[in-house]
Amino acid sequence: MSRSTVTQDPAIDMSTSPVKPGTNLSKAWHALSIVQVSDCLASSSKGLTREVAAARLTSDGPNALTDGSKVSALHLVITQFKSVIIWILIAASVVSATLGEWVDAAAILAIVVLNAGIGFYQEYSAERSIAALKTMTAPHAKVRRDGAVRTIVASEIVVGDVLILDAGDLVAADARLFEANALTCGESALTGESEVSAKQCSALVRANTPLGDRSNMVFMGTSVTAGTGQAMVVATAMDTEIGRIAGLITDAGRDAGTPLQRKLDRLGYLLIWATLAIVALLFGLVLWRGTKVLDLFLTSVSLAVAAMPEGLPAVVTVALAVGVMRMSRHRALVRRLPAVETLGSTTVICTDKTGTLTVGEMTVRALFVAGQTFEVAGQGYGPAGKISIDSKPPSRQQATALLVLASIHLGCNDAHLVEDKGVWTTVGDPTEGALLSAGGKAGADRVLLDKECPKERAFPFDSDRKRSSVVRRMPGGGLRVLSNGAPEALLLRCDRILSYAGVRRLTEQDRTQVLDWIATLSAQALRVLGSAYRDLDDTTISVTTADAAERDMVFVGLSGMYDPPRPEAKEAIVTCRRAGIRVVMITGDHPRTAAAIAHELGIVSDGSPITGTRLDAMSDEDLHRRAATAGVYARVTAAHKLRIVRALKSDRAVVAMTGDGVNDAPAIKGADVGIAMGRTGTEVAKQAADIIITDDDFATIVHAVKEGRGVFDNIRKTLQYLLAGNTGELLVMTVAIGVGLPAPLLPIHLLWINLVTDGLPALCLAADPIDPDVMGRPPRPAGERITNRRFVETMLLTGVLTGGVAVAVFVYVLKSGTLEAARTYAFSVLVFAELLRSFGARSASRSILKVPFLGNLPLVGVVALGVLAQVFIQEIPMLAQVMKVAVVPLRDLLVLLAIGSIPLIALEVAKLVRSPAPC
Numbered sequence: 001m002s003r004s005t006v007t008q009d010p011a012i013d014m015s016t017s018p019v020k021p022g023t024n025l026s027k028a029w030h031a032l033s034i035v036q037v038s039d040c041l042a043s044s045s046k047g048l049t050r051e052v053a054a055a056r057l058t059s060d061g062p063n064a065l066t067d068g069s070k071v072s073a074l075h076l077v078i079t080q081f082k083s084v085i086i087w088i089l090i091a092a093s094v095v096s097a098t099l100g101e102w103v104d105a106a107a108i109l110a111i112v113v114l115n116a117g118i119g120f121y122q123e124y125s126a127e128r129s130i131a132a133l134k135t136m137t138a139p140h141a142k143v144r145r146d147g148a149v150r151t152i153v154a155s156e157i158v159v160g161d162v163l164i165l166d167a168g169d170l171v172a173a174d175a176r177l178f179e180a181n182a183l184t185c186g187e188s189a190l191t192g193e194s195e196v197s198a199k200q201c202s203a204l205v206r207a208n209t210p211l212g213d214r215s216n217m218v219f220m221g222t223s224v225t226a227g228t229g230q231a232m233v234v235a236t237a238m239d240t241e242i243g244r245i246a247g248l249i250t251d252a253g254r255d256a257g258t259p260l261q262r263k264l265d266r267l268g269y270l271l272i273w274a275t276l277a278i279v280a281l282l283f284g285l286v287l288w289r290g291t292k293v294l295d296l297f298l299t300s301v302s303l304a305v306a307a308m309p310e311g312l313p314a315v316v317t318v319a320l321a322v323g324v325m326r327m328s329r330h331r332a333l334v335r336r337l338p339a340v341e342t343l344g345s346t347t348v349i350c351t352d353k354t355g356t357l358t359v360g361e362m363t364v365r366a367l368f369v370a371g372q373t374f375e376v377a378g379q380g381y382g383p384a385g386k387i388s389i390d391s392k393p394p395s396r397q398q399a400t401a402l403l404v405l406a407s408i409h410l411g412c413n414d415a416h417l418v419e420d421k422g423v424w425t426t427v428g429d430p431t432e433g434a435l436l437s438a439g440g441k442a443g444a445d446r447v448l449l450d451k452e453c454p455k456e457r458a459f460p461f462d463s464d465r466k467r468s469s470v471v472r473r474m475p476g477g478g479l480r481v482l483s484n485g486a487p488e489a490l491l492l493r494c495d496r497i498l499s500y501a502g503v504r505r506l507t508e509q510d511r512t513q514v515l516d517w518i519a520t521l522s523a524q525a526l527r528v529l530g531s532a533y534r535d536l537d538d539t540t541i542s543v544t545t546a547d548a549a550e551r552d553m554v555f556v557g558l559s560g561m562y563d564p565p566r567p568e569a570k571e572a573i574v575t576c577r578r579a580g581i582r583v584v585m586i587t588g589d590h591p592r593t594a595a596a597i598a599h600e601l602g603i604v605s606d607g608s609p610i611t612g613t614r615l616d617a618m619s620d621e622d623l624h625r626r627a628a629t630a631g632v633y634a635r636v637t638a639a640h641k642l643r644i645v646r647a648l649k650s651d652r653a654v655v656a657m658t659g660d661g662v663n664d665a666p667a668i669k670g671a672d673v674g675i676a677m678g679r680t681g682t683e684v685a686k687q688a689a690d691i692i693i694t695d696d697d698f699a700t701i702v703h704a705v706k707e708g709r710g711v712f713d714n715i716r717k718t719l720q721y722l723l724a725g726n727t728g729e730l731l732v733m734t735v736a737i738g739v740g741l742p743a744p745l746l747p748i749h750l751l752w753i754n755l756v757t758d759g760l761p762a763l764c765l766a767a768d769p770i771d772p773d774v775m776g777r778p779p780r781p782a783g784e785r786i787t788n789r790r791f792v793e794t795m796l797l798t799g800v801l802t803g804g805v806a807v808a809v810f811v812y813v814l815k816s817g818t819l820e821a822a823r824t825y826a827f828s829v830l831v832f833a834e835l836l837r838s839f840g841a842r843s844a845s846r847s848i849l850k851v852p853f854l855g856n857l858p859l860v861g862v863v864a865l866g867v868l869a870q871v872f873i874q875e876i877p878m879l880a881q882v883m884k885v886a887v888v889p890l891r892d893l894l895v896l897l898a899i900g901s902i903p904l905i906a907l908e909v910a911k912l913v914r915s916p917a918p919c
């Protein structure tokens with residue numbers, strides 16, 4: 001392997017990747033030193049400039065595994081012509097044409113095109129909004145560009161980029177590590193190995209080291225399970241290790257639809273066959289009586305077309321897409337469509353505390369050191385605020401002890417505070433930001449600290465260990481471990497304590513005193529952190545693991561920080577209670593802090609919080625019993641979350657579970673609805689989730705549930721409207737022909753009805769605004785059929801009445817007038833009845849007067865247009881001729897409109913008489 005050709009030619013074009021995919025060079029990066037690697041790739045540890053990155057992106061293409069699952073517009077157009085109905089209609093048009101019925105043929109064709117157009121528009125806009133969402137939830141990665149860390153879409157990564165890796169990140173390309181702090185990766189996606197692999201950065205000797213042992217490399221598609229690191233990208237897209245086998249892994253592609261879509265598909269088929277059977281029966285009956293076969297054929301075809309619920313699957317797609325769009329406007333991004341349906345039936349929401357139920361802005365209010373507790377003044381992360389004890393400033397002795405605590409706050413800290421127009425915010429973890437601010441108030445200086453005691457190593461925070469540590473080199477040459485973390489556990493790792501007299505052995509009495517203070521501060525809803533340090537002689541003790549470093553420590557003190565509950569979370573919890581949804585808080589924080597915040601927010605729980613330790617001691621049956629009423633879990637790890645989800649699910653609850661960390665992924669996946677936090681969430685959590693909440697706010701989750709319920713309502717009401725219409729149409733024809741009358745509707749009428757009263761109003765109903773009281777009723781029982789008893793009753797009532805009024809009008813006019821007039825009147829009354837009924841269909845329980853009429857303007861427009869069109873074809877002789885209707889006096893039209901409102905009125909009366917049962 002030679003790199004001379006690449007690096008020694010000064011004229012080389014640096015803007016494109018020097019290493020072309022497929023060369024041997026791309027195989028043994030692990031055997032090269034990092035200097036060789038960066039030379040080869042014309043990059044450095046500072047990363048690429050934006051111009052170079054942009055040029056490489058153009059020449060190499062995006063960093064994405066190719067998948068052919070894109071839906072093109074053309075494809076959708078073709079899909080429209082895959083439907084049997086369209087071909088039946090086209091056949092009908094051809095038959096008409098051969099008979100010389102040119103007007104008929106043209107009208108049918110026009111209707112075919114219009115129908116296909118509506119279908120295409122529905123699906124195209126639905127697909128588009130779903131595709132837009134996909135890009136919004138695409139994985140991101142942190143890279144160094146122009147020397148600064150930036151978060152970019154993973155597909156924009158190029159060879160030579162420097163990846164910044166943190167626990168919970170997905171590795172976005174194959175890369176060679178040049179920095180690794182306690183870094184481990186989960187590589188089962190690539191190697192099948194379930195154990196995590198530890199990473200380091202020195203070159204490996206053997207060029208043919210197997211993939212699983214290339215400890216200085218990270219690979220696309222794997223995830224960072226712990227630690228931090230930096231690596232230089234050596235391969236992207238199909239050149240990566242996973243890309244090589246991607247030919248074998250075809251993306252699941254377009255899914256087979258959501259459960260509801262599948263159910264409705266099945267229902268649709270059933271109805272299609274039922275319709276065909278009825279039509280065939282009619283056909284036989286009339287044939288037996290003896291009529292012109294061709295006329296009969298056209299009538300049968302048209303009836304089948306009108307009565308078939310071909311719009312069913314589209315209704316679900318549209319309703320889902322509308323729901324998904326509304327949710328994204330309310331900061332909830334849906335990654336998997338079925339989640340929208342499940343959300344609506346959620347009975348338990350398990351939520352994080354910090355940042356979700358609370359604001360996530362922390363301020364240290366109290367410090368405990370050397371047996372005394374100090375008050376800290378000030379708001380937010382700003383530097384202003386004095387430390388006092390009994391309203392007096394600390395003495396010199398006290399100040400010295402506080403300074404030791406402050407040096408740990410600052411020394412073991414990755415956050416930064418930034419000021420903008422007097423407002424201080426934190427970049428990084430809010431907990432650490434609060435420590436920075438408090439440490440500053442106690443007089444510590446970070447710049448000085450970094451200069452005098454350089455950082456040697458870091459063991460970053462993880463939510464199972466619940467602490468973080470940094471190892472620094474002291475001016476005297478020795479090493480010092482500085483740790484902040486959950487105090488009870490940290491205390492167990494200490495054998496000495498700082499007092500005013502210096503460091504001494506930690507006695508039982510000290511331990512009790514510290515634990516008492518933890519309890520006292522926690523009960524004031526403060527999040528309490530402990531701080532400790534340890535001095536090491538670096539030659540005798542190795543501190544390569546967190547476990548080895550964080551032991552035999554000197555306990556220094558406590559910091560109590562306040563993170564106020566979100567006001568909107570409190571409201572959302574009230575909403576949940578009204579909606580029959582239980583809210584369960586799951587936190588890594590102290591049980592007392594958790595209980596205090598839960599109390600402030602009004603989360604109901606019987607008994608005190610269940611801690612992780614108690615969970616471990618519980619059997620599955622015990623947990624199952626307790627989970628039914630427990631509202632707060634504290635000091636839990638990610639593994640506990642999964643157990644809680646399982647316990648709740650075994651109780652037939654529909655569980656939504658939130659999470660942010662890499663370890664939360666199993667619980668997120670295990671829940672019925674997995675929710676990841678958009679701001680604090682790791683890539684791993686996001687990719688495991690069904691829904692991403694971009695503002696981490698609990699209220700957003702509750703809003704998403706509301707949307708989910710709304711989507712289900714809209715699907716149900718649209719279905720109801722469509723099926724009742726189809727019932728009516730079938731009925732008119734069956735009854736009239738059954739009793740020996742001529743067909744009340746001609747083919748062209750049936751097709752017109754199909755177009756004007758089915759397609760467009762259904763589309764508007766599927767996008768109806770949500771009933772504001774949708775959260776005032778209990779969750780829909782899981783597994784409840786959309787077509788429950790009440791649904792069928794209403795459908796039959798309105799369907800039979802719609803058909804009924806049409807038949808009645810037909811018979812009445814036929815007695816005194818011509819067949820053409822009778823047909824015209826029956827046709828009109830049917831169209832009016834259906835269009836008007838659509839207003840009643842907007843709510844299954846609320847009266848039409850209580851649903852804001854103008855709330856669904858498109859529906860008003862579509863109905864108004866439909867009525868107008870119907871009037872026009874009967875008033876303008878030329879149109880009347882095409883549509884084969886008689887010209888009707890305007891006065892009669894008014895009467896017909898009045899008769900047409902009968903099914904709507906009946907529907908409204910039924911709502912009044914019936915118990916106000918849900919939906």
Ligand code: ADP
Nearest residue numbers: 354431461463466467468484485486587588589
């Ligand atoms: P939560 O459920 O409140 O989000 P976390 O998992 O974030 O809980 O934190 C659990 C505990 O870990 C906290 O109570 C605190 O004691 C400790 N902790 C949290 N963040 C840090 C940090 N950045 N450094 C050290 N310790 C931390």
Ligand code: MG
Nearest residue numbers: 354463588660
């Ligand atoms: Mg947290």
